[in-house]
Amino acid sequence: MYTQSFSVADAPGQKPAAPTLSTENPEEMARFDARIDADGRIEPQDWMPEAYRKTLVRQISQHAHSEIVGMLPEGNWISRAPSLKRKAILIAKVQDEGGHGLYLYSAAETLGTSRDQLLEGLHSGRAKYSSIFNYPTLTWADVGVIGWLVDGAAIMNQIPLCRCSYGPYARAMVRVCKEESFHQRQGYEALLVMMTGTEAQKAMVQDAVNRWWWKCLAMFGPPDADSPNSAQGMRWGIKRISNDDLRQKFVDATVPQAKVLGITLPDPDLKWNEARQHYDYGQIDWAEFWNTVEGNGPCNKERLSTRVKAHTDGQWVRDAALAYTRKQQERAMKEAA
Amino acid sequence: MSTPIDYLLHLADNAVVLGQRNAEWCGHGPILEEDLALANVSLDLIGQARLLYQRVAELKGGDASEDQLAYFRDAHEFRNYTLLELPHHGPLVGYAAADRDYATTIVRNFLYSALMVLVWDGLQNSADAGLAAIAAKSVKETSYHLHHARDWLVRMGDGTDESHARVQAAVDHLMPYTEEFWTTSPAEGAAVAAHVAVDVWALRPAWDAMVNDALAEATLSRPNFHGYVTEGKVGLHSEHLGFLLAEMQSLARAHPDGRW
Numbered sequence: 001m002y003t004q005s006f007s008v009a010d011a012p013g014q015k016p017a018a019p020t021l022s023t024e025n026p027e028e029m030a031r032f033d034a035r036i037d038a039d040g041r042i043e044p045q046d047w048m049p050e051a052y053r054k055t056l057v058r059q060i061s062q063h064a065h066s067e068i069v070g071m072l073p074e075g076n077w078i079s080r081a082p083s084l085k086r087k088a089i090l091i092a093k094v095q096d097e098g099g100h101g102l103y104l105y106s107a108a109e110t111l112g113t114s115r116d117q118l119l120e121g122l123h124s125g126r127a128k129y130s131s132i133f134n135y136p137t138l139t140w141a142d143v144g145v146i147g148w149l150v151d152g153a154a155i156m157n158q159i160p161l162c163r164c165s166y167g168p169y170a171r172a173m174v175r176v177c178k179e180e181s182f183h184q185r186q187g188y189e190a191l192l193v194m195m196t197g198t199e200a201q202k203a204m205v206q207d208a209v210n211r212w213w214w215k216c217l218a219m220f221g222p223p224d225a226d227s228p229n230s231a232q233g234m235r236w237g238i239k240r241i242s243n244d245d246l247r248q249k250f251v252d253a254t255v256p257q258a259k260v261l262g263i264t265l266p267d268p269d270l271k272w273n274e275a276r277q278h279y280d281y282g283q284i285d286w287a288e289f290w291n292t293v294e295g296n297g298p299c300n301k302e303r304l305s306t307r308v309k310a311h312t313d314g315q316w317v318r319d320a321a322l323a324y325t326r327k328q329q330e331r332a333m334k335e336a337a
Numbered sequence: 338m339s340t341p342i343d344y345l346l347h348l349a350d351n352a353v354v355l356g357q358r359n360a361e362w363c364g365h366g367p368i369l370e371e372d373l374a375l376a377n378v379s380l381d382l383i384g385q386a387r388l389l390y391q392r393v394a395e396l397k398g399g400d401a402s403e404d405q406l407a408y409f410r411d412a413h414e415f416r417n418y419t420l421l422e423l424p425h426h427g428p429l430v431g432y433a434a435a436d437r438d439y440a441t442t443i444v445r446n447f448l449y450s451a452l453m454v455l456v457w458d459g460l461q462n463s464a465d466a467g468l469a470a471i472a473a474k475s476v477k478e479t480s481y482h483l484h485h486a487r488d489w490l491v492r493m494g495d496g497t498d499e500s501h502a503r504v505q506a507a508v509d510h511l512m513p514y515t516e517e518f519w520t521t522s523p524a525e526g527a528a529v530a531a532h533v534a535v536d537v538w539a540l541r542p543a544w545d546a547m548v549n550d551a552l553a554e555a556t557l558s559r560p561n562f563h564g565y566v567t568e569g570k571v572g573l574h575s576e577h578l579g580f581l582l583a584e585m586q587s588l589a590r591a592h593p594d595g596r597w
C-alpha cells in the first residue's frame with residue numbers, strides 16, 4: 001500500500017492552505033513554515049510541530065503495516081506457484097514488501113516511535129493498514145492482477161511521496177517506488193503470458209480483474225470533498241496530489257493496458273471524454289469501502305489474527321536473541337574486569 | 338548417462354523441497370528480519386533447484402524441462418533426503434496441521450547446510466562441468482545459510498530456558514534423519530565412480546566437527562542414535578512429502594497445458 005489517502009506533487013491551481021496556527025513556539029514554527037514553503041526537507045533532528053510529527057507517524061506506520069499485512073494475500077500463493085520461475089519471482093516480491101516494511105518502520109522510528117509501539121498499534125486494531133489487503137486472493141491470476149493494478153495504484157500514490165517534506169520518508173520512498181514499479185511490470189507480464197494460454201487461464205485473468213478493479217479505484221481514498229486530512233497534508237508537503245486527481249491518472253493509464261492485455265474492465269460507464277481529455281468512470285461503492293476499512297471486510301479478522309499469531313508465536317525467538325546478547329555482554333564485561 | 342541424472346535429481350529435489358518448506362515462513366516469521374532471511378534462503382534453494390533441473394533436462398533431451406521435473410513427478414520419484422520434507426514442527430504430529438516451530442526450521446537448515454557447504458565445495462571439481470558451475474555458485478549461498486542457521490542455533494541454545502528446551506527438542510527430533518546422509522544410494526555410488534559426485538562418507542568427520550562445535554557453543558547435547566535410517570533419497574519417503582507435493586503441484590497439474 002500503499003497509503004490510501006495521502007500523496008504528492010503540487011496539483012496545478014491549488015492554493016496553499018493558511019499557515020498552521022500553533023502556540024508551540026512561534027519562532028520555530030515560522031522557521032518550519034518557511035522551510036515547507038521553500039519546498040525544503042525536514043530532518044529528524046529538526047524542530048517540528050507535534051501535529052506534523054503525529055501525522056507522519058500515523059501515515060508512515062499505516063504504510064509500513066500495509067506492506068507487512070500485504071505479504072499475506074500474495075504469500076498465499078507461494079506454495080502453489082505454477083512454475084519454479086514464478087515461485088521465485090513471487091517469493092522475491094513478497095520479500096521486497098517485507099523490506100519496504102522494514103525501511104518504513106525505521107523511518108517512523110526517526111520520529112521517536114519504536115517498532116514495538118507501532119506493532120502494538122497494529123495488533124490491537126488501533127492502527128489501520130490498506131484495506132485492499134482485506135480481500136482474498138482466490139486464484140493465481142490474483143497474483144498478477146495485484147502486481148498490475150494494486151501495485152500500479154500504489155505507485156501513483158507513492159511517486160509524489162518521494163518529494164514528501166519529511167526527509168527519511170521521502171528517501172525510503174525512492175527505493176520503494178523503484179521496486180513497486182518492477183513488481184507492476186512483473187505482474188502485467190505474468191498476465192500477458194496467461195492470456196496466451198488456455199481458455200480457462202484467460203477466464204481466470206478476467207475474473208481476477210473483475211474482482212479487483214473497483215477495489216483498486218477505492219485505494220486512492222475518498223473523493224476530495226470527503227477527505228478530511230487532505231488539506232493539512234497538502235499544506236505540510238506530505239500530500240501533493242488530490243485523491244481524485246490520482247484516481248483519474250490511474251484510470252487513464254490503465255485503460256490502454258487493459259486493451260493490450262485483452263480483458264474488459266468491469267465498468268459500463270467507462271468511456272473516453274473528449275472534452276475532459278480523460279476517461280469517465282462509474283460510481284465507486286463507498287459504503288462497501290468504509291465497511292471494510294472499519295473492519296468488516298472479507299478478510300480483516302483473518303489478516304490481523306495471522307499477524308498477531310506470528311508475533312506471539314515468535315516471542316520466544318526474540319526473547320532468546322535478547323537473552324543471548326545480554327549474556328554475551330556480561331561475559332565481555334567480566335573478561336574486561 | 339542415467340547415473341548422473343539420478344544424482345542431479347537428488348541434489349535438485351533436496352533444494353526444491355527445502356526451498357518450499359522455508360518459503361512457508363514468508364509473512365509468518367518471528368521477526369521481520371527473519372521473514373526476509375528465510376525468504377532469501379528459499380530463493381537461493383529454488384534457484385539451485387532450477388539450475389539442476391535444467392541440467393537434467395539438458396541431459397535427458399526431448400521435452401524434459403525444469404517444471405516438468407518439479408511438477409509432474411510423483412512422491413516416489415523424488416530423491417530428496419527425508420529430513421527436508423518434514424513439516425516445521427516437532428515429532429509425533431503425523432500429517433495434521435500444527436504450529437510451526439522456528440527451532441525445527443533452524444536446526445534443519447543448520448544440519449543440511451553444514452553438509453552442503455562441504456558437498457558443493459567438493460562438487461566444484463565434478464567431472465560434469467555443468468554441475469561444477471552450479472556448485473561454485475551454490476557453495477557461496479550455502480555458506481550464508483549455514484552462518485544464519487548456526488547463529489540462531491547458538492542464540493536459541495544459549496538464550497532462555499524455553500529456547501534451550503525447544504532447540505534441544507528439535508536437535509533430538511532431527512538428528513536421526515541425518516543418518517541418511519551417510520548411506521550410499523546406487524545413484525550416489527555410480528556418480529562417485531564416474532567422478533561426478535563427491536563421496537559424502539568422506540565428508541563425515543568435517544561435518545561432525547562443525548556440528549559438535551556448534552552444539553557445544555549452543556550448550557546443547559548431541560543425541561545417540563540407533564534405529565531406522567530414512568531412505569528418501571531412494572524414493573521411500575515419510576508421509577509428509579505427498580502433502581507437500583500435492584500442494585506445490587496442484588495448480589500446474591490442474592492446467593497441464595497452461596502457459597505461465
